[in-house]
Amino acid sequence: MPEPIDVLFVCVSNRGKSVMAEHLSPTVTDRIAASSAGTSAKVGGHVNELSARSLAEVGVDVAGHRPRQLTDDLMRAADLVVVVGTAEVAAPEGVEIEVWDTVEPSVDGIDGIERMRLIRDDIAARIRALADRLER
Template sequence: MNTPPQVLFVCVSNRGKSVMAEYLTPTITGRIAASSAGTSAKIGGQVNDLSAHVLAEVGADAAGHEPRQLTDELMRAADLVVVVGTADVTPPEGVALEVWDTDEPSERGIDGVERMRLIRDDITHRIRTLADRITQ
């Protein structure tokens, strides 16, 4: 039995987009092991309320998530590091990194739960594409 690729999703706070990606991944595919971290994570914080709400709408429970700070060790442990959004990440040598320039509905005047649903749906599509590309 093959072990699934380890994907580390990264955003700035590890309270929104990277959390969505981490918790959506097992609801979308069992072919990727997902985790997340933030470049400026506030330890002791919690997931963004609207992110948790829109995740729950699709059966993903992130209520117990605690933000964690991105480290070189976390990146080295992953098969792939995916930056979800605009976080500035410089990986250690040899670490595979890709950046998802995700939809930002607030730039079009869309906020609140509608904004988060659009972001969730964009990330969902990207996870499906990623799973098809990196797994068999």
């Protein structure tokens, strides 16, 4: 079996969507070695409480995750950088970027834990699709 590819998931704060992607990846596929960072991460912060709750519902524990600031070196070290949501990323030359325009249930008035469940499920489906593409 081929080695997994290194995927760096990026969102704004590294407290929600990118954390979901990083920690859901190993539950979906062994083709992705996932990590995450944020364009405006607050070092020393914690995962968004509702994100953590929605992940716990599917058996994923993110208690040890700490937000990490995105750097050019992190992007260069990845085989693929996936922007999850609305973060704006200017990648160094040669870095492959994919943007996932994830669902945003709040525009339809869906908030709280239900919003996070829908986002979690959308991200999990996108990880599955990425893994399927990697198999080809």
